[in-house]
Amino acid sequence: SPPPPPPLSPGPRSGYITVGYRGSSTIGRDCQADAKFRRVARITVCGKTALAKEVFGETLNESRDPDRPPERYTSRYYLKFNFLEQAFDLLAEAGFHMLACSSTGTCAYASDQGEDKIWTSYTEYVFSRG
Amino acid sequence: SPPPPPPLSPGPRSGYITVGYRGSSTIGRDCQADAKFRRVARITVCGKTALAKEVFGETLNESRDPDRPPERYTSRYYLKFNFLEQAFDLLAEAGFHMLACSSTGTCAYASDQGEDKIWTSYTEYVFSRG
Amino acid sequence: SPPPPPPLSPGPRSGYITVGYRGSSTIGRDCQADAKFRRVARITVCGKTALAKEVFGETLNESRDPDRPPERYTSRYYLKFNFLEQAFDLLAEAGFHMLACSSTGTCAYASDQGEDKIWTSYTEYVFSRG
Amino acid sequence: SPPPPPPLSPGPRSGYITVGYRGSSTIGRDCQADAKFRRVARITVCGKTALAKEVFGETLNESRDPDRPPERYTSRYYLKFNFLEQAFDLLAEAGFHMLACSSTGTCAYASDQGEDKIWTSYTEYVFSRG
Amino acid sequence: SPPPPPPLSPGPRSGYITVGYRGSSTIGRDCQADAKFRRVARITVCGKTALAKEVFGETLNESRDPDRPPERYTSRYYLKFNFLEQAFDLLAEAGFHMLACSSTGTCAYASDQGEDKIWTSYTEYVFSRG
Known part of the structure; x- marks a missing residue:
């Protein structure tokens, strides 16, 4: 008789x-002219490396934390695209669902001339499976 | 025999x-007189373009990201109305439910005369279907 | 025979x-003495006007957005009481449940004498039914 | 026959x-040495007074809003202990579950000598039952 | 006959x-060069001590709140590793699920030379079981 089928996923x-x-944006006197759209410079990925690779595949950039064993954790992977919903959809296709999100921000710098303020924020979305 | 019916939705x-x-508001010495109501200047829409068009239809403004293929993602659509709950209701009618929301804010500018501060914030609401 | 009973709700x-x-509070050198309790000056209500009226009834103040048709949306209603949990309980009695909440805050003003800072925040709670 | 038993709870x-x-903390040049642990000076309780008394019993301090009728609401009760998870566990034992939480914060004061900043934050956790 | 099996868990x-x-980070003129990745210096654990020990075992550092009875609460335990998702996975293995998270942040210090700002934030994730 044939051997039993392998488990659906080789990883956890x-x-x-x-x-x-x-995110970061420069806010000056022309604040009113500031574009209103969300700007995402880079989507970072944190979690077990094997899970991140399974979900994001070729769209995952591991260059900042290379050669990480599959059972180890990373907080230095990031994605090759910049659309958060694309990341959410890939996570949903792999069976993950969003549990929560949070956001924190502050103004970071005021030049002596008072021209510029840089507003930085960090927003994260927590997903789980299983 | 008749052909099978088409799938319920042509898109995903x-x-x-x-x-x-x-949001943004100017806060000066007359802070106490500042109106207490939420001010929404523009509701932005992020996600797959086909989904956004299905949900919001004629109320969607695509002028800042035109000619986007249906399977691509956008973060530059916005709505022609300014009531968040109207957007939520349209999303609910299309089968979406809210998963989470987050908000971040900071003061952005102080003039030399100390008259004005501009407070900017960014609030977002994440929905999913399926 | 008697006419059929009217639908349970005339609205959606x-x-x-x-x-x-x-919220707003003045924070000076006597910050340690600042009361620790939540201060709610006014609870605002956003959504379809018919729903707001159904839920809050006589406790709803419509003076800032009067004569709004029942199918239109408002963000300028507010409540005649200041206890958030009373609003939550009225929403629960009408079949609504809380989906999410978010909060954002910043310091808004520094006087020349450096005595006062006014901290403003905006917190909201999203409910849905159906 | 005996009368039917009274309802399980006399209150709602x-x-x-x-x-x-x-929360508040002073942040100066020795910021790096600042302890990393959460500091909770006082846990406040908001809601209907009868519910708060049922859940927290003897651990509830009502001195800032005494003689409140059971069907009235309060935002000035607080707890005699300072562990949030102890409050969460008492709420869970009484059948409440957490729906959402939010947090907002800002720096509140800079002395003329630039030595001190006071960072205040307000974090709340919303629970419901039924 | 054999003795009855012990209860599934000796603790609650x-x-x-x-x-x-x-979190904290120094933000100066080189803000653009600031790394984009999440930095977690220390993961703190709050709750009943017996639960924390059951979930995190040998990875729990109790040195800042030693000799705590199992039924008491602590807010001064922390973990020996710095990956949040590893903590989340250990909590999931023990049957806990995430209910909510929140985050608050502010700029904490500006030197006289205007070179440095230290941005501190506090983010927390609430889990429950049972």
Whole structure:
């Protein structure tokens, strides 16, 4: 008789993955002209490396934390695209659902001339499966 | 025999849509007189373009990201109305439910005369279907 | 035979209602003496006007957005009481449940004498039914 | 035959309770040495007074809002202990579950000598039953 | 006949555990060069001591709140590792699920030379079981 089929996934099934981004924008006197749209410079991925690779595949950039064993955790992966909803959809296709999100921000710098303020924020979205 | 009926939706059924707004208000010495009501200048829509069009239809303004293929993602659509709950209700009618929301804010500018501060915030609401 | 009974609700059953408040407090050198309790100056109500009226009834103040048709949306209603949990309980009695909340805050003003800072915040709670 | 047993609870069964705390900390040049642990000076309790008394019993301090009728609301009760999870566990034992939490913070004061900043925050956790 | 099996857990089954971290980063003119990745210096653990020990075992550092009885609460435990998702996964393995998270942040210090700002934030994740 044939051998039993392999398990559906060779890696762990359950776990948490957090995706986030750090935004920044310069706000000066022309604040009113500031574009109103969300700006995502880079989507970071935190969690077990095997899960991140399973979910994001070729769209995952591991260059900032290379050669990480599959059972280890990372907080230095990021994605090759910048659309958060694309990341959410890939997570949903892999069976993950969003549990919570949070955001924190502050103004970071005021030049002597009072012209510029840089507003940085960090927003993250926590997903789990299983 | 008749052909089988077409699928219920020509586009993807599942996915994430995020709606958000960036608020700003000038706060000076007359802070106490500042109106207490929420001010939404523009509701932005992020996600797969086909989903956004399905949900918001004629109320969607695509002028800042035109000619986007249906399977691509956008973060530059916005709505022609300014009531968040109207957007939520349209999302609910299309089968989406809210998963989470987050908000971040900071003061952005102080003039030399100390008269004005501009407080900007960004609040977003994450929805999914399927 | 008697006519059939009217539908349970003359208005729409499903929908979103958001309640929120903008807080402010003066923080000076006597910060340690500042009371620790939540201060809610005014609870605002956003959503479809018919839903808001159904939920809050006589406790709803419509003076800032009068004569609004029942199918229109408002963000300028507010409540005649200042206890958030009373608003939550009225929403629960009408079949609404809380989905999410978010909060954002910043310091708003520094006088020349450096005595005072006014801290403003905006917190909102999103409810839905159906 | 004997009379039917009284209802399980003499007070209302359903309702919302919000617990929160206002934190503050002085942050100077020795910021790096600042302890990393959460500091909760006082846990406040908001909601219907009968519910708060049922859940927290002897651990409730009502001195800032005494003689409140059971069907009235309060935002000035607080707890005699300072562990948030102890409050959460008492709420869970009484059948309440957490719906959402939010947090807001800002720096509140800079002395002329630039030595001190006081960071205040307000964090709250919303629970419901029924 | 054999003795009855012991209860599934010698300690309490239900309860809340909150994990959090206080982040800080120096933001100067080179803000653009600032790394985009989440930095977690220390993960703190709050809740009943017996639950924390059951979930985190050998990875729990109790040195800042030693000799705490099992039924008491602590807010001064922390973890020996710095990956939030590893903490989330351990909590999930013990039957806990995330209920909510919140985050608050502010700029904390500006030197006289205007070179540095230290941005501190506190983010926490609330879990429960049972």
